Amino acid sequence: MDKILHLEDRDNDFRHVYFKIISRLPKEKRKYPYPYLYAIKSKAERFYVSEKQAYEAITLLESGKLNDKGIKYNMYSEIYKRVQNILLSKRCSKIQAVREVIYYQSAPEFYISLRTAERIISKHELRSNNIRKYRSLEKV
Secondary structure, eight states: OHHHHHHHHHHHHHHHHHHHHHHHSOGGGOSTTHHHHHHHTSOBSSOOSOHHHHHHHHHHHHTTOOOOOSHHHHHHHHHHHHHHHHHHHSOOOHHHHHHHHHHHSOBSSOOOOHHHHHHHHHHHHHHHHHHHHHHHHHHO
């Protein structure tokens, strides 16, 4: 359940950032893939990962067993660095530090692929088109 909720939050926040960027970009920069890339690299409200996923990933990272060297690896590395900083400065458990990072700190980017970004926006546009069609049918 937690995973579904954070994905919905991420998708909503990403759409908001994407459309804000689109509205500010000059026409020549609105061509694919620029708006997606700008939005992906924009600051995110938080890290969109459950505390269980984050805790398990940084535990694997500490032991050198986290093999994924892609986008998720970069996200978990950032979370790990921040957790370590909290543990050095405060007396708290690792899970408390993880919670502080993922729920209360912004992320430097969305940590999603171009393909995921396209899916989020196309899903939104499909839903918007369906709503428009439904409303037009109501008027008939």
